Amino acid sequence: MRVNPKKFEINNLIYIIRSAKEEDAQNLSEVRVQIDGETENMDREKGEAYIDESGFKQIIRSDTERKNNLFLVAEANDRIVGFSRCEGTQLKRMSHKVEFGVCVLKEFWGHSIGKKLLEESIHWADSNGIKKISLSVLETNSKAVKLYQRYGFEVEGILKKDKILSDGNYYNTFLMGRFNV
Template sequence: MGSFEEIKYMCKDKNIVIRSAGVDDAEELIELIRKIDNETTFLLREPDEFTMTLEKEREFLEDKLSNDRELFIIAEVDGKIAGTCGLHGSSRKRLIHSRILGIALAKEFWGIGIGTRLMKAAINWTKDNGFLRITLEVDTKNYRGISLYTKMGFEVEGTFIKDKKLADGTFTNSYAMALLL
């Protein structure tokens, strides 16, 4: 991963740290993702589809740490991992200027600015590393997410119709959003 300088701040009497995820975070990250998968339908998988083993999660984190074209950061609240934010993309010449963003935050930490801080950190890292564009997909009913992304400068570029089918058989639509740097 390209260099990422840890960010520390206080919010509502809580110590918050945004930092690179390390291999030692693997077990806690698995627990967090399982929790978040059960809190929202806005992610890309059903809760029972997350089957990452501890070994595979460690390999994933090692890969992120050794790749200077990708980022995987976490937000800790009083020492507990509350959310993640990652950037990845292609190494193909025509696409190398762009990164794809993914973010997830445990519901108990919604609404206190952690998502904004994670996004700012990811955007700054993207700029610092010479990328020119960040893209993401967001469910059209994820109003909190859309509000955050719009606040950060992202714009809707298109709509994917019935792009996800939920376990109950209903479909959702998503926006393709981008931030040009």
């Protein structure tokens, strides 16, 4: 599905949140690899589960065609600096919900890009009959957990010792959900 682009100016940065286009595919492939290497908050390490340009084109095409999928990008200075996806399913019993994920290049943290991607995703979901948004977040990512809670997400479960980080320790993952009645 597609949404109308929105422009934001936060902390002297002007950026646009818009639906992903097939022309974004190569840039998205590069940005995803970079983000994965900048933080341990993501599931992947740099280069793992690599998606090339054609893979992203296929994802964008599919997300555009499906009514319960949404692929957003944040664009600043003519480049993609972050993105988010809401992915639903065609299964009738689970068609009321989507899974949300977001990532932003580290040099653009502090400009509310993740927050705006979340807000736009929630608005889209609420406007299109999606009743539940689910996500997973590493327990150590307290800033993200607090943001999600401010938007009505609750911890629904904990995957104990779910991820091993570079310090050799295991960490829990919070499963969070927001239900719109």
